[in-house]
Amino acid sequence: MIILDNISKKYQNRDKSWFTAVEPTHLTIEQGEIFGLMGYSGAGKSTLLRLINLLERPDTGKVLIDKQDLTAMNEAQLRQARQQIGMVFQQFNLLSNRTVAENVAFPLEIAGWQPEKIAPRVAECLEIVGLTERAGHYPAQLSGGQKQRVGIARALAPNPSVILADEPTSALDPITTRSVLACLKEINERFNVTIVMVTHEMSVIRKLCHRTALLHQGKLLEVAEVKDGVILAQSEIGQELLRDD
Numbered sequence: 243m244i245i246l247d248n249i250s251k252k253y254q255n256r257d258k259s260w261f262t263a264v265e266p267t268h269l270t271i272e273q274g275e276i277f278g279l280m281g282y283s284g285a286g287k288s289t290l291l292r293l294i295n296l297l298e299r300p301d302t303g304k305v306l307i308d309k310q311d312l313t314a315m316n317e318a319q320l321r322q323a324r325q326q327i328g329m330v331f332q333q334f335n336l337l338s339n340r341t342v343a344e345n346v347a348f349p350l351e352i353a354g355w356q357p358e359k360i361a362p363r364v365a366e367c368l369e370i371v372g373l374t375e376r377a378g379h380y381p382a383q384l385s386g387g388q389k390q391r392v393g394i395a396r397a398l399a400p401n402p403s404v405i406l407a408d409e410p411t412s413a414l415d416p417i418t419t420r421s422v423l424a425c426l427k428e429i430n431e432r433f434n435v436t437i438v439m440v441t442h443e444m445s446v447i448r449k450l451c452h453r454t455a456l457l458h459q460g461k462l463l464e465v466a467e468v469k470d471g472v473i474l475a476q477s478e479i480g481q482e483l484l485r486d487d
């Protein structure tokens with residue numbers, strides 16, 4: 243369902259030399275999977291995630307989602323295709339001057355939903371994440387876990403087939419992390435939404451993911467299965483990451 247075909251990304255350093263953040267990578271992520279991207283800091287995890295929805299443009303290769311080639315699209319087509327792809331951020335990225343309900347409504351307004359369809363969809367999404375009671379509150383009045391659940395409701399609102407999550411629980415304590423992971427898992431199971439998630443927390447991969455990619459210095463070392471909460475990594479770096487955990 244998501245095919246990354248030979249994608250790569252370089253950045254230019256201040257001295258004009260080039261730094262490769264993601265080496266040419268081929269990766270297939272199945273519909274309905276919860277797929278992890280793990281690796282040490284600087285491995286290229288966030289860059290790879292942002293290449294999936296073309297927040298970063300790849301230098302080489304193609305990104306195919308549901309057989310649509312995002313890399314071949316013009317801006318208008320890409321805007322349309324991105325409605326299939328929600329995003330959840332480590333620091334939530336909520337609009338502080340909008341209420342919870344207005345935050346969740348935001349992507350629907352941008353996508354041009356008919357006004358009368360927005361309120362019921364917002365109510366539905368807030369119910370899914372357990373925040374119906376907080377609809378009229380502002381982000382500053384919420385706990386970190388509640389803010390992240392608003393972020394998840396916002397990502398879910400346009401009915402995406404894919405949610406990209408960049409360290410969604412890194413700013414949260416262990417108990418709040420558990421409830422946010424349960425929320426993501428429920429969304430995956432109920433709506434068959436594919437979730438691709440960057441995390442440096444092995445426990446998050448163990449609890450949630452079906453498979454995980456292991457990245458190191460911009461290279462995809464392996465794709466490991468997660469079976470009964472055990473990450474079946476074969477590579478040396480994979481073993482090391484698991485030992486350090």
Ligand SMILES: Nc1ncnc2c1ncn2[C@@H]1O[C@H](COP(=O)(O)OP(=O)(O)OP(=O)(O)O)[C@@H](O)[C@H]1O
Pocket residue numbers: 253254262263281282283284285286287288289290442
């Ligand atoms: N916009 C940019 N310009 C220049 N270099 C960048 C840019 N974005 C990322 N990089 C570099 O690319 C490399 C990979 O970064 P990336 O954020 O993808 O890694 P990561 O695995 O997510 O790391 P972390 O766990 O620390 O967030 C890093 O060395 C980073 O400094």
